[in-house]
Amino acid sequence: MVAAALIFATPAGAQGTGGVNADQPAPQPQLSAPPPGVVVRPAPLLRSWRCTRDCQDAWSGTTGSTLRLRGKWLGRTFEVVFQGAPGEADDVAAAPVRRSKKAVSVRVPLAAVSGPIVVSDRDGMQSVPSNPAVNLSTPVSLKAAGGPPTIEVQTRARRAFFDAARPATVSYVVHGDAATHVVVELVRSRDGAVVTTWDAGDIPAETPQTLSWDGMVDGRLQGEGKYTFRISAVGANGVRAVTSQVKGAVNPAAFRFLRHEFPIRGPHGYGEFAARFGGGRGHQGQDTFAACGTPLVAARGGKVQFKQYHSRAGHYLVIDGQRTGVDYAYMHLRSPALVDAGDRVRTGQLIGYVGRTGDATACHLHFEMWTAPGWYDGGHAFDPLPSLLAWDKMS
Ligand SMILES: [Zn+2]
DSSP: OOOOOOOOOOHHHHSOOSOOBTTBOOOOOOOOOOOTTOOOOOOOEEEEEEEEESOSBTTEEOTTOEEEEEEESOTTEEEEEEOOSSSSTTOEEEOOSEEOSSEEEEEOOTTOOSBOEEEEETTSOBOOOOSSOBEEOOOOOOOOTTSOOEEEEEESOSEEETTBSSOEEEEEEEESSSOEEEEEEEEETTTOOEEEEEEEEEEOTTOOEEEEEOSEETTEEOOSEEEEEEEEEEETTOOEEEOOOOTTSOOTTEEEEESOOOSBOSOOBOOSGGGSSBTTTTBOSEEEEOOTTOEEEOSSOEEEEEEEEETTTEEEEEEEETTSSOEEEEEEESSSOSSOTTOEEOBTOEEEEOBOOSSOSSOEEEEEEEOTTOTTTTOOEEOOHHHHHHHHHHO
């Protein structure tokens, strides 16, 4: 049998990031009980936090301050998201420097702004936003006058998905007395190759900068894996500074680039033989079980080809994947998809909710992948389970 894969969720955790506005609570789907075989583990619970090092006071800090968070189920913390204002645009996430079941320590990352923080675990499940919010002020440079420039760097998230609404983004600031000429390189960890370079020009000191990468180099989609932004700054006097990783520490300039995101944002299980591709009855996809109401996101961005209702498939959606010949089909949605035929969808965008419409006895996503030229259009269905398992592991 196929072991049930576990991801767990609360509806709150299943929502996207972004500071919560008390006047406009995020819509929370009504979840059914989990189908058999789906194990639900609790989302991280954030009870309290304090600024413990390099702080203005217990609730106020700046870049580099250490916060200590307390709660439950924090042992699988992947990152702490500084949400800033409502919306994802100013979100910055940092890896914990220390974590246990009941406590997490994190340094305030560069470019984080005042707002609530949330704990996100390895399965993307999030705590509710902290109350109170974190109060952050502009950092004061502690560098002695006349010394060589130093560079601070921070990626906005530890994972970046191709064709997502938010590309891989890095923030950096050069500390020093004068402007420097800055060059940013993207280094592939697998072999140390510099895959692309940006000449940022002359950058004034103490002025935070951001730069994004869309996953492409010279028109070619780059491979999945770990990458690092490497930044060098040369002053007028020729003194040079280069970012480098501190041994043993989480590299704040590194991120993992992925081409797909796992489509179910919540606890799920893969079921047994009948759920498999083929499954002894010409089953054209993989069934993955999850509570009805669990959010579904686009595994890969692209263009919506079909949004329809069918007596067997129920509410379904087919997306023609961006820069791939593959079509992705999502079936048995609880209600009509949240996007329409012809719409451009981004990787990780909410497209609907797990349901059991059509010929379905349990709440599940029936997921298909078809080769070019596409779904019932000359392509053929292939087993999506290896892809789902791989995305599940990384997303
Ligand atoms: Zn099915």
